[in-house]
Amino acid sequence: xxxxxxxxxxxxxxxxxxxxxxxxxxxREVARGYDVIxxxxxxxGKTNExxxxxxxxSPLYDAREYDAVVASGENVTAGLxxxxxxxxxxxxxxxQGWQVPINTTSQHAAARFMSxxxxxxxxxxxEGFKVAVVAGFQGLSHEGxxxxxxxxGSDTTAVAxxxxxxxxxxxxxxxxxxxxxxxxxxxxxARKLDKIAFEEMLELASLGAKVLQTRSVELAMRYKVxxxxxxxxxxxxxxxxxxxxxxxxIMESKVVSGVAYSRDEAKLTLVTVEDRPxxxxxxxxxLSEAGVNVDMIVQNIxxxxxxxxxxxxxxxxxxxxxxxxxARAKKAMEDARSAGxxxxxxxxxxxxxxxxxxxxxxxxxxxxxxxxxFEALAAENINIKVISTSEIKISVLIDxxxxxxxxxxxxxxxxxxxxx
Amino acid sequence: xxxxxxxxxxxxxxxxxxxxxxxxxxxREVARGYDVIxxxxxxxGKTNExxxxxxxxSPLYDAREYDAVVASGENVTAGLxxxxxxxxxxxxxxxQGWQVPINTTSQHAAARFMSxxxxxxxxxxxEGFKVAVVAGFQGLSHEGxxxxxxxxGSDTTAVAxxxxxxxxxxxxxxxxxxxxxxxxxxxxxARKLDKIAFEEMLELASLGAKVLQTRSVELAMRYKVxxxxxxxxxxxxxxxxxxxxxxxxIMESKVVSGVAYSRDEAKLTLVTVEDRPxxxxxxxxxLSEAGVNVDMIVQNIxxxxxxxxxxxxxxxxxxxxxxxxxARAKKAMEDARSAGxxxxxxxxxxxxxxxxxxxxxxxxxxxxxxxxxFEALAAENINIKVISTSEIKISVLIDxxxxxxxxxxxxxxxxxxxxx
Numbered sequence: 001x002x003x004x005x006x007x008x009x010x011x012x013x014x015x016x017x018x019x020x021x022x023x024x025x026x027x028r029e030v031a032r033g034y035d036v037i038x039x040x041x042x043x044x045g046k047t048n049e050x051x052x053x054x055x056x057x058s059p060l061y062d063a064r065e066y067d068a069v070v071a072s073g074e075n076v077t078a079g080l081x082x083x084x085x086x087x088x089x090x091x092x093x094x095x096q097g098w099q100v101p102i103n104t105t106s107q108h109a110a111a112r113f114m115s116x117x118x119x120x121x122x123x124x125x126x127e128g129f130k131v132a133v134v135a136g137f138q139g140l141s142h143e144g145x146x147x148x149x150x151x152x153g154s155d156t157t158a159v160a161x162x163x164x165x166x167x168x169x170x171x172x173x174x175x176x177x178x179x180x181x182x183x184x185x186x187x188x189x190a191r192k193l194d195k196i197a198f199e200e201m202l203e204l205a206s207l208g209a210k211v212l213q214t215r216s217v218e219l220a221m222r223y224k225v226x227x228x229x230x231x232x233x234x235x236x237x238x239x240x241x242x243x244x245x246x247x248x249x250i251m252e253s254k255v256v257s258g259v260a261y262s263r264d265e266a267k268l269t270l271v272t273v274e275d276r277p278x279x280x281x282x283x284x285x286x287l288s289e290a291g292v293n294v295d296m297i298v299q300n301i302x303x304x305x306x307x308x309x310x311x312x313x314x315x316x317x318x319x320x321x322x323x324x325x326x327a328r329a330k331k332a333m334e335d336a337r338s339a340g341x342x343x344x345x346x347x348x349x350x351x352x353x354x355x356x357x358x359x360x361x362x363x364x365x366x367x368x369x370x371x372x373x374f375e376a377l378a379a380e381n382i383n384i385k386v387i388s389t390s391e392i393k394i395s396v397l398i399d400x401x402x403x404x405x406x407x408x409x410x411x412x413x414x415x416x417x418x419x420x
Numbered sequence: 421x422x423x424x425x426x427x428x429x430x431x432x433x434x435x436x437x438x439x440x441x442x443x444x445x446x447x448r449e450v451a452r453g454y455d456v457i458x459x460x461x462x463x464x465g466k467t468n469e470x471x472x473x474x475x476x477x478s479p480l481y482d483a484r485e486y487d488a489v490v491a492s493g494e495n496v497t498a499g500l501x502x503x504x505x506x507x508x509x510x511x512x513x514x515x516q517g518w519q520v521p522i523n524t525t526s527q528h529a530a531a532r533f534m535s536x537x538x539x540x541x542x543x544x545x546x547e548g549f550k551v552a553v554v555a556g557f558q559g560l561s562h563e564g565x566x567x568x569x570x571x572x573g574s575d576t577t578a579v580a581x582x583x584x585x586x587x588x589x590x591x592x593x594x595x596x597x598x599x600x601x602x603x604x605x606x607x608x609x610a611r612k613l614d615k616i617a618f619e620e621m622l623e624l625a626s627l628g629a630k631v632l633q634t635r636s637v638e639l640a641m642r643y644k645v646x647x648x649x650x651x652x653x654x655x656x657x658x659x660x661x662x663x664x665x666x667x668x669x670i671m672e673s674k675v676v677s678g679v680a681y682s683r684d685e686a687k688l689t690l691v692t693v694e695d696r697p698x699x700x701x702x703x704x705x706x707l708s709e710a711g712v713n714v715d716m717i718v719q720n721i722x723x724x725x726x727x728x729x730x731x732x733x734x735x736x737x738x739x740x741x742x743x744x745x746x747a748r749a750k751k752a753m754e755d756a757r758s759a760g761x762x763x764x765x766x767x768x769x770x771x772x773x774x775x776x777x778x779x780x781x782x783x784x785x786x787x788x789x790x791x792x793x794f795e796a797l798a799a800e801n802i803n804i805k806v807i808s809t810s811e812i813k814i815s816v817l818i819d820x821x822x823x824x825x826x827x828x829x830x831x832x833x834x835x836x837x838x839x840x
Contacts, residue, residue, distance in 0.1 A: 050496065053496075057436055062502070062513075065502045065506070065513070066503075068499040069495070069499035069503075072492040073492075075489070075492045076492050078488070080474070080477050080489060083474060083478040086485070093484070
């Protein structure tokens with residue numbers, strides 16, 4: 001029997017009528033001959049309520065108890081979804097993590113999958129059950145305690161089940177109808193993509209197109225799970241949404257697939273740092289320890305000696321991080337300087353920047369993407385402050401006030417409104 | 421290490437500050453040298469919310485899914501209580517039913533205990549944990565599914581753990597400070613009892629003094645678990661509350677321990693029923709099938725023949741039931757008559773009655789209790805409509821409007837305001 005995994009997030013199961021709406025989508029796939037594994041999140045708001053209670057009770061909480069409390073939200077939805085399906089004459093039952101069992105590591109609140117044995121659920125399919133409704137986001141440690149995967153973990157649960165059960169596809173139902181070439185709120189020309197490669201989705205996800213949890217895309221890529229993102233709130237069919245898949249499945253790939261942005265970035269420059277082995281680690285070690293999520297890093301090499309008191313080459317080191325982490329980053333740098341671990345003349349902070357990225361696997365075989373990007377920005381008189389590139393992505397930092405303009409200009413320049 | 425079981429009901433863990441208050445009581449017992457098993461209910465209102473969702477989803481719900489959903493409320497409280505205790509430097513962890521495991525039958529929503537193996541919890545006590553916080557009301561079926569014990573089941577969980585772990589005592593923290601000789605709202609002379617025998621508590625519980633679930637008292641009686649009922653909301657010590665215990669532990673027992681009442685009763689009389697073998701079962705079988713909770717049953721034997729068309733002896737059959745079940749009872753009787761299973765001339769219903777009972781194990785060795793009761797009621801001009809007696813209880817039905825007066829008169833007549 002072909003098998004599908006269908007995942008419904010918190011807004012898709014926010015109340016009983018939405019659970020019913022989701023169940024109707026499941027029933028349709030059952031009617032088409034599929035066995036279905038449904039992965040559900042907690043009803044929206046519930047997880048926040050539970051997390052709030054835990055944090056109020058114990059600011060430095062025992063993560064094992066956090067998990068025991070927080071995982072209960074998904075158990076409620078799983079039972080309600082099973083009941084809703086039964087009401088529609090679809091043979092269904094709910095599964096909590098320990099019942100499957102979903103074996104994970106013991107890193108509470110951030111557990112990782114170890115194994116998902118198929119036996120128990122397969123036995124129920126063999127008995128005539130058509131749907132297994134599994135509580136997302138949770139698992140079981142080898143000590144027999146409830147674990148959770150960290151926020152957003154239900155996407156990852158869905159992909160892990162799709163891999164374990166060799167599902168034909170993993171459909172992620174959410175509150176958007178697919179992946180767009182850019183944010184439609186910024187560019188009205190934004191176009192929904194029919195397909196996107198795993199690698200592109202990873203770059204887009206981490207850049208702020210927060211439709212799928214990054215980890216779930218990584219897992220899908222590793223196990224070649226075909227992921228589909230589609231809307232819970234619309235009538236959907238086989239052609240709905242966006243398929244996230246192996247690039248081999250994408251026949252005609254455009255050079256650039258999308259333009260992503262990240263609004264609240266800050267640029268920090270350490271002026272005249274010594275240019276010697278070990279300097280980068282002396283800088284980024286303390287930042288990492290301080291919990292600063294450093295994104296772009298650019299080093300300008302300088303051959304000139306600084307002065308007699310400071311022999312040797314010097315350089316400027318620029319990096320970016322979320323704007324709300326600037327205070328932490330500054331303190332980490334000042335502490336490291338006071339402790340004599342690094343030396344710098346000045347720390348220049350620019351909190352008014354945004355990051356714009358163009359992403360596309362086609363870039364690998366096409367020269368000139370960077371040139372076209374810079375030309376488009378120049379045509380709008382937008383100054384580029386930092387550039388960083390990867391194999392399938394070019395990112396720049398620009399003044400925040402030009403962010404929307406830059407996204408629109410790049411969307412036009414790469415003709416993303418047109419189908420490839 | 422001596423061990424205590426402490427149970428906190430829904431109002432005692434209604435929010436984080438009440439959970440903290442409860443945890444302080446636990447900490448005090450730990451400081452006195454006890455290992456403690458804490459049984460918690462769901463935060464008040466939570467179980468009703470979950471039950472509401474299930475019933476809205478599926479009026480004839482699958483009880484297995486009902487249990488999976490509804491049991492989650494206790495898991496939340498258990499985790500929060502463990503965290504609260506940890507914050508007070510009391511080594512504690514939470515236990516869900518399947519983790520202990522609390523083995524029950526597979527009668528979902530009405531499961532009964534099979535066994536509670538001590539190994540897992542004992543191992544944690546041996547590691548240095550001082551408190552095991554166990555989610556009440558739930559268990560595990562041998563099919564590996566979550567079960568619940570029916571509403572109020574957390575009291576029963578507490579007693580079952582006290583029996584399994586040979587606890588010194590099982591303290592039930594609730595919103596009243598003990599068991600009274602009668603309802604203090606009706607008689608200001610009501611006095612809190614220091615001790616009450618299991619049998620007396622059973623009669624009082626089923627008669628409306630709804631402090632302890634009847635099943636938990638039965639279980640405590642069977643395993644001789646010393647139960648103490650006391651308030652979560654007051655400072656408590658070893659002498660607080662009421663101890664429910666074996667009658668051997670009660671030195672000076674009064675003849676009557678308490679006066680109970682039940683306000684919303686109805687009296688139904690089947691006039692001129694045939695008096696032959698099988699009539700009672702022909703009447704009460706259909707009532708039971710219709711879900712009518714028949715309480716008192718009185719049959720007046722008549723030797724007189726009815727008339728020529730109906731030879732043989734006839735009788736009147738009177739019974740009582742909750743007033744909101746009268747319609748169902750009438751329909752069951754009329755249907756049985758239409759089907760030719762029973763015959764009666766008339767069905768007389770009195771929906772304006774209340775039941776008053778005097779309860780006391782001392783009655784067994786004291787004559788004259790009934791006489792004293794009837795005398796006290798007669799002195800107030802209260803007419804007795806039905807009388808029913810058991811070994812340690814005498815119950816009467818009277819006009820509802822005299823209920824408060826009757827309770828006060830009986831409380832005075834048996835001098836219950838005085839310590840024995």
